[in-house]
Amino acid sequence: MRQFYRPGIFFLLLSIFSPNIFAQSSTGNLKGVIKDSIGHGISHATILLKNTTYGAAADSNGHYIIKNIPAGKYTVEFSFLGYNTILREVFIKSAETTDVSPSLSFEITTVPEITIIGIESKNGMAHLNDVSGTVIYSGKKTEVLVIDSLDANTAQNNTRQILGRVPGMNFSETEGAGFPSNGIGSRGLNPTQSIEMNVRQNGYNITSDIYGYNEAYYVPAMDGVQRIELVRGASSLQFGPQFGGTVNYIMKGAPKNKPFEFNTQQTAGSYGLFTSSNSIGGTYKKFSYYAFGQYKTIQGWRPNSDFHSFTGFSKIEYRPTDKLKFGLEYSVLRNYIHMPGGLTDEEFNADSRQSVRARNWLNSPWNILTGTIDYKISDKTSFSLKSAFLSSGRNLVWRNEDGGAAALDTIDRSTGTYIKREVEKEKFTSSTNELRLRTNYRMFGLESTFATGLRFFYGKLKRQGGGPGSTGTDFDLNLYGGDYEYSINFTTTNAAYFFENIFRVTDKFSITPGFRFEYIRSTANGYKTFDTVRVNIDKSRNRYIPLLGLGSQYKLTSTTTIYGNISQAYRPMDYSSLTPIGVTSKIDPNLKDAYGYNSDLGWRGTIKEFLNFDISLFCLRYNRRIGLVSLTDINGNPYTLRTNVANSVHKGLEAYVEINPVKMLFGKSKIGNISLFNSFAYIDARYVSSNSNLVSENGDTIHIKGKHVEYAPNIINRTGVTYSLKGFSATYTLSYTGKSYGDANNTVHSTNPVIGVIPSYTVMDLSASYKIRSYTIKAGVNNLADKRYFTKRTDEYPGPGIIPSIARSFYISVGAKF
Numbered sequence: 001m002r003q004f005y006r007p008g009i010f011f012l013l014l015s016i017f018s019p020n021i022f023a024q025s026s027t028g029n030l031k032g033v034i035k036d037s038i039g040h041g042i043s044h045a046t047i048l049l050k051n052t053t054y055g056a057a058a059d060s061n062g063h064y065i066i067k068n069i070p071a072g073k074y075t076v077e078f079s080f081l082g083y084n085t086i087l088r089e090v091f092i093k094s095a096e097t098t099d100v101s102p103s104l105s106f107e108i109t110t111v112p113e114i115t116i117i118g119i120e121s122k123n124g125m126a127h128l129n130d131v132s133g134t135v136i137y138s139g140k141k142t143e144v145l146v147i148d149s150l151d152a153n154t155a156q157n158n159t160r161q162i163l164g165r166v167p168g169m170n171f172s173e174t175e176g177a178g179f180p181s182n183g184i185g186s187r188g189l190n191p192t193q194s195i196e197m198n199v200r201q202n203g204y205n206i207t208s209d210i211y212g213y214n215e216a217y218y219v220p221a222m223d224g225v226q227r228i229e230l231v232r233g234a235s236s237l238q239f240g241p242q243f244g245g246t247v248n249y250i251m252k253g254a255p256k257n258k259p260f261e262f263n264t265q266q267t268a269g270s271y272g273l274f275t276s277s278n279s280i281g282g283t284y285k286k287f288s289y290y291a292f293g294q295y296k297t298i299q300g301w302r303p304n305s306d307f308h309s310f311t312g313f314s315k316i317e318y319r320p321t322d323k324l325k326f327g328l329e330y331s332v333l334r335n336y337i338h339m340p341g342g343l344t345d346e347e348f349n350a351d352s353r354q355s356v357r358a359r360n361w362l363n364s365p366w367n368i369l370t371g372t373i374d375y376k377i378s379d380k381t382s383f384s385l386k387s388a389f390l391s392s393g394r395n396l397v398w399r400n401e402d403g404g405a406a407a408l409d410t411i412d413r414s415t416g417t418y419i420k421r422e423v424e425k426e427k428f429t430s431s432t433n434e435l436r437l438r439t440n441y442r443m444f445g446l447e448s449t450f451a452t453g454l455r456f457f458y459g460k461l462k463r464q465g466g467g468p469g470s471t472g473t474d475f476d477l478n479l480y481g482g483d484y485e486y487s488i489n490f491t492t493t494n495a496a497y498f499f500e501n502i503f504r505v506t507d508k509f510s511i512t513p514g515f516r517f518e519y520i521r522s523t524a525n526g527y528k529t530f531d532t533v534r535v536n537i538d539k540s541r542n543r544y545i546p547l548l549g550l551g552s553q554y555k556l557t558s559t560t561t562i563y564g565n566i567s568q569a570y571r572p573m574d575y576s577s578l579t580p581i582g583v584t585s586k587i588d589p590n591l592k593d594a595y596g597y598n599s600d601l602g603w604r605g606t607i608k609e610f611l612n613f614d615i616s617l618f619c620l621r622y623n624r625r626i627g628l629v630s631l632t633d634i635n636g637n638p639y640t641l642r643t644n645v646a647n648s649v650h651k652g653l654e655a656y657v658e659i660n661p662v663k664m665l666f667g668k669s670k671i672g673n674i675s676l677f678n679s680f681a682y683i684d685a686r687y688v689s690s691n692s693n694l695v696s697e698n699g700d701t702i703h704i705k706g707k708h709v710e711y712a713p714n715i716i717n718r719t720g721v722t723y724s725l726k727g728f729s730a731t732y733t734l735s736y737t738g739k740s741y742g743d744a745n746n747t748v749h750s751t752n753p754v755i756g757v758i759p760s761y762t763v764m765d766l767s768a769s770y771k772i773r774s775y776t777i778k779a780g781v782n783n784l785a786d787k788r789y790f791t792k793r794t795d796e797y798p799g800p801g802i803i804p805s806i807a808r809s810f811y812i813s814v815g816a817k818f
Contacts, residue, residue: 028092031065032101034058034078035447036129042104043558045080050087078102103379103440125165125656127604127614128229130510130553133203133374134384134436136451136500139512139551139565141232141600141616143656147225151722151731151767153780153811154222155267155275155296159184161765161782162222164718164735166230167614167654168681170711173791173805176298176305178339178798180364181219186232187620188650188685188712189244190627192792193217196244196571198235202251202329204370204388208428209459210240211520211572212492217394218333218366219249221311223265223277224292226252233598233620234565237498237514237549238451241570243598243622251313254281254288262818265776269811272299272306288317301806302340303355309335323376333366336475339398342405342794342801344753352788352804357409359421360398361475362797367391381439387431390459394426395477396797397469405753405801421469423477423484430459430492443503452499461490466529488526488537495519500549512551512565519544520572543593545570560605563616570595573626588643596621602654610664613657620650625687627710628743628795629694629702630755638752640795643691645744646704650685650712672725678717685712687744707746713738713760730768737761742793753801754793761789778813782806 034045041062048055049069058064071094079085083104090100125145130138143166147154152161159171159182172183172191185191193215199207207214227250231239235246255261260282267275274297281290297308315329341357370388377383399409399421411418436453466485470476500514520543527534549567556562571594602616627645630638658677662669687704694702708714720733741747743755750756767780786808793802 026094027068027070028094029065029067029097030069030076030090030092030100031097032063032099034062034064034080035101035103036083042080042083045078045083045104048077048079050075050077076100078104080104125612125614125658128231130502131438131449131451134382134438134451134453135203135238136438136449136502136512136514137231138449138502138510139553139563140234141563141565141602141614141618141654143230143614145228145230147222147227151729151769151778151780152222153765153767153782154225155265155277155811155813156269156273156782157181157219157222158765158782160735160763161733161767163228164733165656165677165679165720167656167679168652168683168716170713170716170737171791174798174803176300176307176337176806177302177803178337178360178362180217180309180333180335180337180362183216184247185244185711186681187244187618187652188648188683188709189620190711192711192794194244194247195574196242198239198242198244198246200239200246200248201331201368202370202372203248204368204386204434205432205457206331206368206388206390208390208392208394209430209461209490209492209574210432210457211494211574212459212490212522213428213461213574214242217364218311218331218368218392220251220313220331221277221292221294221296223275223294224252224279224311224313226250232600232618233569234549234551234567234600236547236567236569236598237500237516238453240455240496241516241518241545241547241568243569243571243594243596243620245598251315252279252281252290252292253315254283254290254317256283256288258282259284263815265813265815267778267811267813269298270809271301272297273809273811274298286319288319290315300338300340301809302353302804304338304340304358304360305355307335307337309333309337325372325374327370327372327374329368329370329372331366331368331370333364335363335365337362339396339798341399341409342753342799342803344405344801345749345756347405348790348802348804352790353807356405357399359409359418359473360396360798362394362396362398363475364394365392380441381437384436385434387433390428390430390432392428394424394428396424397421397475397477398424398797405799417471418473420471420480422465423467423469423479424465425462425467425477426464427462428459430457432457446504446507448504449502450499451501453497455494455496455498457492457494459492463488463490486526486528488524488528491521491523493519493521500551508555510553512553514549514551514567516547516549517545518547518570522572543572556603557605559607560603562603564599564601566597566599568595568597569620569622586639586641588641591626591642592624592644594622594624594626594644596623608663610660611658613655615653615655615657617653618651620685622648622650622709625709628755629704630743630745630747630750630752631694631702632700638750638755640743640752640754641694642795643694645694646687646691647689648685648687648709650683650709652681652683652685655680672723672728675722675724676720677722678719680718681716683712683714683716685709702745704744707744708741710742710744711740711758713740727771728768729770730766733765735763735765737791754795754799756793758791758793759789761787763787763789774817776813776815778815779811781808781810783808 045058128137128142168186175182183191183193189196199216229248232245239246263279265277277294279292291314293312312332317327339360340355373385375383434455438451464484464487467479468482498516504510523540547568551565553563604614624644690705715738718735722731739760747755764784769778
């Protein structure tokens, strides 16, 4: 018995463990951790051995393991929604565990009616990842708006509906009144032509001169834009030291899996509105192409406010390998705009729709040619180069500003003709080259990220003004009987070096210091006429500007983050301040550059699928801010002076909350979803000092300390509700903007329409869309209650005076995809 027992036990144990013994000798394991481009684990990422049944899903920290894989060579696919899929060749060895830990880079991925951008937001806003491409966004306040997820009047570039969800965003609603596009600004900064913003398209500059003249005359048609990315003041280190931050319009592109696709959208609306937006695109092997064009025309709400324009964008890309991409892009704008002129307060109150000018015209031809190279050197290192060449202009012929908005433009009975108009011409050419490099590396067991870059810009502007124009009424830029009052050639040379580094102290906490150095050289050469005396101009100035910044963030949970930052900012004097076109204000000859800083402290994130929020405090210091003050001449008449008014501090609260109560209470619903959002900003923007040189010609001293900054409303609040069911979606918004002032004195009433209060206003909008298969129908009402209001008093064109905003209007749009 004993002899049998021992061999029996041996064979019993052998029969139990032999499968594992043989398995260990012929199989192996695969394990690792899947991370994003900044080193955070990607929970629930998918791992699949192609052409087999072996696979796994990563845990909440990105870790995975697949056991007992037969030895041999495999292709492993790593994927997760919103990130690039990676394929790796792996050799599984017998009785060994192979470690493969890839990094998935972020990519915009569109699936039916859902767009993933960092944090999912189906009807509203999201924010950018900590790292995107070669740019660091960690610790910064960022916002992303996906155009197709919004019910908005994109055919008219209605900024209130498109960008209204961004807390504190203020708009200069002047499109169709002499400006090619509506301007944007935030935190109490001037929204006119987005002059306080760094305006980009697909990551490159689209304004005529990044420092000398950074007004945005070309803005892409929203029908051709995929999404809008915004970075607040902390963008100064990565993109340039503008106080208002960066707005980046990302254009639509070619479909990835189709050799040809055609999209069309036709829109008609009130006051003769008609737009036709069309695009083609496709991908064939290693090439892709895309072309978009929009023709737009409108008769206008006010008399003499008709215009027509064509906006186009095209690009071609070639990918010789998965790591290398070449691109070529071209953007174009052609427009002719009739300017109905500004109004006095009395004229606006009597009839805001009237026009006092019939002979004022403007056009702004724009051309941008851009070459791009993107190269993924390794899984950890990426490189990009963008080279943009711009050739553009701005030309106007108009009844001169003498006498202001109250001056009549009528036929002289003695001559039987109008008086001569003035002709202004500007020609811009510039080149911008921006090189960026981003790499990940390990420090103290954690992955850090370093991003650096160089920018070189050279721009030329030939500005001619005060030329004697015709006595006619058409668009005529010829001179009649004289020369320009001034003709000046400006140049700007800018070289900048910058870097930022994400240091991860723990898996949840990181700090991001940064540095930027700017060299700016400005020159002016030409002549200007003063009382028939021609004075030659020959000036130059060099600036050397170091800027520092620091950001940090702490990940409270997997979907919520606390962030904070502080960055220095800088704004040099531009050409408009030195030699303004058609400005009724006097210009201080001793203007100086402005400087200061931006800071944010906020909390953002999502809770499951029903809540999206971003709540933050901000403080902006703006030293030697250039603005308008109202003074009095020796005869007791009011006039305005453009000068370094004083130092200002802008501080306040910005909050965005979006909630889906149906998902919160019931999860899925057969009767549709309701999404509610509220975008609120409290802004306290005041001057904290006074310019001791602010003295009127009559000897009165002007005290500015404690006054509100111009165009800085205290409260901006927008509330909206969206109902969606299958292919139908409708959004109602209520927008309130508090009162502000046109000058630093906070003048309420004046005989000069350039200065005075800008009253608070409330505007309602309603938009809806319905998608069925490849067809889309959109319709809506702008300014539902027919509110008569204005957002701008201007001392130059398209005024001077009050520029009324458009009253109630309707639109309907039909689109198709083939």
